[in-house]
Amino acid sequence: MAVSSATSSKASKKNTTKPNDVFIWQGVNRKGKKVSGELSAASVLELKTQLRKQGVTPGRIKKKPKPLFGLGGGAKALGPADIAQVTRQLATMLTAGVPLVQSIEMxxxxxxxxxxxxxxxxxxxxLSSGIPLSDCLREHPKYFDDLYCDLVASGEQSGALETIFDRIATYKEKSEALKAKIKKAMTYPISVLVIAFIVTAILLIYVVPVFQEIFNGFGAELPAFTQFVISISEFMQAYWYIGLAALFGAGFLFKRTHRNSQKFRDSVDRAILKLPVVGEILDKAVVARYARTLSTTFAAGVPLIDALESAAGASGNAVYRDAIMEIRSEVSSGMQMNLAMRNSQIFPDMVIQMVAIGEESGAVDDMLAKVANVYEAEVDNAVDNLTALIEPMIMSFLGVVIGGLIIAMYLPIFQIGKVV
Structure with a gap:
């Protein structure tokens, strides 16, 4: 009995060993290329041993700082950026010669x-039980879409999985960068306008009534502009909750309809492309996404018909999705892709000419990659220009609205001498 208790005591001590630390490392692989990443190890010495087994000569190593007060760790929701990061790490390890199972485990x-x-x-x-990696990934469609799995399957068939993962990582990184640019273009003006609306509502509901009480003691007729602002204030005080409920109701209804109705989503996509300035940015972003997707899939050995289907799904816009599926139909019947793209009448001439040159030279994937680079750069410049253009417009708008309210409240005070 004493022996068993001693044994259980030792076992409990083993189970309560200190967890490994996470280290941020930099080094050089067998090809002389600089690589970096994060690894878990009990000590720096163990980490160096792991890296040398991977064919990496360790350089700078530092322990990753732990989040304060327990924040930032634990189980956080996974997003596309996390998948892109893991894909890049996997591509680096496979290029360094680390086996697939060991790479994923590390x-x-x-x-x-x-x-x-x-x-x-x-x-x-x-994967360890013998199931192909592409089939393992297909069991998690929330994180790995059909395009990702198809590319991995292509890499498994060709025996160039490290090259495929490098292309997927590049594709994911470019896609996330493009999404970030679009969010930047949309978030800034919307956030400023929301803040302006909140400030205006506070002034009308809480500040204007204070001035109204002062004006009531004047015993004189108020200027028309001041009376107009007071009328808006009285309406806001009486019905602000109805307006707020209507705003939330409209947002909920829009979101629900957008989620359940394909026809409504298609109509929204068409309307977005017709917006001034923003529509042009989104248009270029869709072309860049189309070119990047088609270039990645075509270079990975995916048949053109399947690559076009993947590009249609990744376009993110109903107008381009339908056009690309029509291009796919025409290409499958024997038409050249550049002619099919011209028939769609939505792609710029430069893109069509680059595809035509690629088809003649047998380097469609290279030409599409160049198109993607050009349009991604144009989106970046357009977003910067939009921000520079919108800033003075928003400042002018805020000046007119807030300044107008202040002027309306002080007009009677300017005329107080006449009243007295």
Whole structure:
């Protein structure tokens, strides 16, 4: 009995060993290329041993700081940026010659997100049992879409998985960068206008009534502009909750209809492309996404018909989705892709000419990659120009609205001498 208690005591001590630390490392692989990443290890010495097994000569190593007060760690929701990061790490390890199963295991153990650890652990478990990686990934469609899985399957068939993962990582990184630019273009003006609306509502509901009480003691007729602002204030005080409910109701109805109605989503996509300035940016972004997707899939050895279907799904806009599917139909019947794109009448001439040159030279994927680079750069410049253009317009708008309210409140005070 004493022996068993001693044994259980030792076992409990083993189970309460200190967890490994996460280290940020930099080094050089066998090809002389600089690589970096994060790994979990008990010590720096163990980390260096792991890196040398991967064919990496370790350089700078530092312990990753732990989040204060327990924030930032644990199980956080996974997004496309997390998948892009893991894909890049996997491409780096496979290029360094680390086996696939070991690479996924090391990335999972070194990740500080419990959800990512669980996801990679599940994939690795099935992979170790002999299931192809592409099939393992298809069981998690929330994180790995059909395009991702099809590219991995292509890499498995060709035996160039490290090259495919490098292309997927580049594709994911470019896609996320493009999304960030579009969000930047939309978020700034919307956030400023929302703040302006809130400030105006506060002035009308709480500040104007104070001035109104003062004006009531004047015993004189108020200027028309002041009376107009007071009328708006009285309406806001009486019915602000109805307006707020209507605003939330309209937002809820729009979101629900957009989620449930394909026809409504298509109408919204068409309307967005017709917006001034913003529509042009979104148009260029869709062309860049189309070119990047088609270039990545075509270079990976995916048949053109399947690549066009993937590009249609990744376009993110109903107008281009329908046009690309029509192009796919015409290409499958024997028409050249550049002619089919010209028939769609939505692609710029430069894109069509680049595709035509690529078809003649047999380098369609290279030409499309160049098109993607050009349009991604144009989106970046357009977003910067939009921000520079909108800033003075928003400042002018705020000046007119806030300044108008202040003038309306002080007009009677300017005329107080006549009243007295």
């Amino acid at each position: 990335i999972g153990k070194g990740h500080d997100n419990a959800n990512m650890q669980k996801l990679l652990g599940d994939i690795n478990l099935k």
